[in-house]
Amino acid sequence: MRILVTGGAGFLGSHLCERLLNDGHEVVAIDNLFTGRKLNIAHLLKHPNFEFVRHDVIDPFKFEVDQIYNLACPASPPHYQYNPIKTIKTSVMGAINCLGLAKRTRARVFQASTSEVYGDPQVHPQPETYWGHVSASPSARGPGCSRPPRRRSMVTRRSTRSRRAIGAT
Numbered sequence: 001m002r003i004l005v006t007g008g009a010g011f012l013g014s015h016l017c018e019r020l021l022n023d024g025h026e027v028v029a030i031d032n033l034f035t036g037r038k039l040n041i042a043h044l045l046k047h048p049n050f051e052f053v054r055h056d057v058i059d060p061f062k063f064e065v066d067q068i069y070n071l072a073c074p075a076s077p078p079h080y081q082y083n084p085i086k087t088i089k090t091s092v093m094g095a096i097n098c099l100g101l102a103k104r105t106r107a108r109v110f111q112a113s114t115s116e117v118y119g120d121p122q123v124h125p126q127p128e129t130y131w132g133h134v135s136a137s138p139s140a141r142g143p144g145c146s147r148p149p150r151r152r153s154m155v156t157r158r159s160t161r162s163r164r165a166i167g168a169t
């Protein structure tokens with residue numbers, strides 16, 4: 001199969017690329033190298049079935065693929081809080097662009113997320129049937145677009161309503 005890995009130069013993405021190549025697949029990795037490093041995939045760059053494209057998932061992309069693993073998002077708090085609006089765009093636009101590509105190519109999509117979607121969970125471990133314990137307030141934490149803009153964002157500080165809108169979406 002031909003497989004797209006977004007965030008392919010990151011911690012999980014680089015190992016996933018390696019695994020998929022070892023399993024005999026063709027792999028296209030895209031990454032803007034915000035937190036990822038080319039060094040992570042240096043050993044894969046000469047692999048005949050591997051292709052790396054420096055690209056931001058906020059911008060549309062077109063590849064003929066059978067599967068998409070969407071891992072492109074800074075994972076650690078200092079990184080995803082560094083530019084909260086960019087993080088939201090990465091999560092939302094990245095997912096939309098992956099889904100758009102999947103619709104066109106009929107590829108299956110894997111969307112990476114984090115246990116932060118459950119908020120402060122009341123159940124451990126969380127089964128798939130558990131909906132979480134999440135506050136809709138701006139201080140609620142979650143991955144992707146529910147990671148709230150924080151102090152650095154001038155736009156979102158001006159109005160509680162827009163913070164809510166962004167934080168809770």
Ligand SMILES: NC(=O)c1ccc[n+]([C@@H]2O[C@H](COP(=O)([O-])OP(=O)(O)OC[C@H]3O[C@@H](n4cnc5c(N)ncnc54)[C@H](O)[C@@H]3O)[C@@H](O)[C@H]2O)c1
Nearest residue numbers: 007009010011012032033034035036056057072073075112
């Ligand atoms: N590492 C973990 O233990 C863990 C656990 C659960 C979920 N996850 C999720 O898995 C995903 C990957 O985590 P990770 O630990 O590999 O993080 P990571 O920061 O090492 O990798 C993310 C990759 O995405 C790239 N990236 C960020 N923004 C991008 C953009 N706009 N366009 C293109 N590439 C972009 C980064 O450069 C990096 O290479 C994240 O969504 C994370 O929340 C990770």
